[in-house]
Amino acid sequence: MMVRILNYLNKRSQVLKRLFFVVLLMTVVFDFFAKRHHAHFFGDSIIGFWAGFGILGCLGMIIVCKGLSHVWLEKEEDYYDK
C-alpha cells in the first residue's frame, strides 16, 4: 500500500513541488505570529531570519564542503591500498 502511495506521488512531482513552496511560504507567514519570549540573539527578533539562515547555510555548506572535497580531499577509493 505504502509503495502504491509513493508511486502515485512520484508521478505527480509538479504538484508536490508547488505544495512544497506553499509550505515554505507558510513557515515564514507563521513567523509573523510566533511570540518571542526572550530573545538572546539579534536574529531572534528578525522575522524570517532562520529561513534565510537555512537557505544560505545550506548552500554555503554545499559549496564549501564540495569545493574542499573536489580540490583537496577527494581521492580514489583504493587510495590507501596502493
Add this chain to the structure above:
Amino acid sequence: MINSTIFMHPATWFLVGAFFMPVFKRMGLTKVILIAVPLIACLQIQWLPESFGHASYLGFDLVFGKVDQLTRVFLHVFTIMALIGCIYGLHVKETGQHIAAFLYVAGSLGVTLCGDYVTLFIFWELMAVASTFLIWYRKKNRSIQAGYRYLLVHITGGLILLAGIFLRYQNIHDLSFVRIAVEGASVADYLIMIGFMLNAAVPPIHAWLPDAYPEASVTGAVFMCAFTTKTAVYVLARAFPGFEALAILGAIMTLYGVGYAVVENDARRILAYHIVSQVGYMVCGVGIGTAMSINGACAHAYAHIIYKALLFMGAGAVLEMTGKSKLNELGGLYKRMPLAMIFTVIGGISISGFPLTSGFISKSMIIAAAGESHRNILMLMMTMASVGTFLSVGIKLPYFIWFGKDSGVQAKDAPWNMNLGMAIAAFMCIFMGIYPDYLYKMLPFPVHYHPYTAYHISETLQLMGFTGLGFFIMVKKLKPMPKMNLDIDWFYRKGARVFMWIASRPVNAANNWTNEVYRTVGFRFTLAFAKALSWFDWEGIDWVIDGSARGVVKAGDQLRTLMTGKIQHYIGAAIAITFIVLILVLLV
C-alpha cells in the same frame, strides 16, 4: 558483602552470558539468552542502590557501583539499546559476534557504574578490545585492517588515560572518579581528559571512528555507534563539566562531522561522520557546564543513541539485503524495502530535530542552553550543524537510497527481527517527541525547558524547509560519486609506511652492520663466557636448588607450544585473563 552484590551489577549478567554463550549455543538457547540478559539488565537498573560492590585490591579501594541520576539516564538508554541491538542481531549465527557484543556492553555498563579510575580503566579497555572483534567479524580484508588501526588508536588512548590516572594518583593519592574543578586541573587531569576525548571522537583524534565503523559487521556497527562515544560523553559529563576547551571543541566537532557527511558516499560512513557531529553537541553541552546544558547533553545522548542506532540499522538492513552501502550504487529502493524506508526516514527526521520527534526536544535544549549562557557563536555553529544534519542525513541519505534514480538493485525486506529492532527504535523516537517528560524526568537536574513554543516550532520549520529548498536547488551537485575523502587518519596510515620504510631500510641496515661487527669481534668471546656461566648454572646452582631450572626450561617449552602466533588468540586469552582477574577481585 561483595558475594551477594555481584549479581546486582548489570554488567555481570552480560559477562556471564558471554562466558557461557558457547554452552547456550549447544543447548539451542542462544536466542533466549540474547533477549533475557538485556531484559534482566533493563529491569535490574531500576532498583540499584546508591552504592554497592566495594572491594579492596592491592591497596586500592575499588567501587564497582556508584549510582546517581546522571548514571541512571545512561544506564537506562544503554540497557534499552542493548536489547534493541540484540533483537536486531538475533539472526546472526556466529556466537563470537554475540560474545563480543555482550562483552562490549558489559564494558560500557561497567564504566558507567564505576566509582574509581582503576575499575574505569579495566572496563574501558574491555570495551576497546571487544568492539575490535565487532569490526573483525565483517571478515573482509578491509575490516581486518581497519580493526587493527582501531585497536592501535584505542590502545594509545588507553595509555594516555592510564598515564593521567597514574599521575593523578601520585599527585593526590586518590583515585575516586569524581568531578574535577576547572581551577585546580593539572596535567594529570588533562591527560585523562584527552583519553576520554579520544573515545568521544573529538577532532583531531576522531579519525578512528569514520575509519572503523563503516567496516564493522552489520550488527556490530549498530552496537558500536551507541556505546563507545556515549560512554565517553558520560565520563566527560561526570569529571569535566564546565571546561571551556570542551565547549569550543564540541562546537567545532558538530560542523566538522557534518561537513564530511555532506560529501561522503558510503551510507555507513556518512552516519559515522555524523556521530562526530552529534557527539559534538553533547561535548559542547558538557563544556558549557550549566544545569540546562548538562541536562541537554544527557537528553541528547539518550535520543541520539536511539535514532543513530535506527539509522545504522536501516543502512545495515540495506547492506545485509543488497550487499551495497554506497549511495552511487543505490537508489529507488522504496519499492523493494518499504519497511526499512519508513523506519530510516523516521530516524532521519528525528536526527534533524523535526517537531514531534526526539531530536526536537533534545538537541534544542543544548542550543537553547548556549543561547541562555550568551554563547551566541557556539549557538550559531550548532544551528548551522543542524542545517547540515538535515541536509546530509535527513534528505541526502534517504533520497539517494530510497528515492532518486532507480538503481535496479534487487532486494526484499529484511528479516522480521531486524524490522522489529527498527520498529522499537522508531517508536521511541516518536514517543519521546510527543511525550518529552518521559525523558526530562530522568535528567540529572530539574528541567524548566519547554520545547513546544510557537517560536521554536517556527524557527525549526523555517530552517528545515529552506534547507530542503537548498538541497533541491543543488541536487545535481550532490550526486554521489565513488570517491573517498582524506581525513586525519592520513597521517598514521601514510605515516605507518614511512615508519615501515625506515624500519626496513636504514634501521635494518644498521642492525645488520652491528650484527656483523658483533659476530666477528664479540661472538667468540661471549660464547666462551656463556659456556662457563652455563656450566656453573647447570651444574652448580641447579644442583643447589634441586633441578628447578630444568623444570622452568620444560615449562617454557610447553608455553611455547601454546603460543600460536595469532594475535586474535593472544587478545582472546587476554580477555579471558581479564575476566578471571575481575571475577577473583569481585569474589575476594
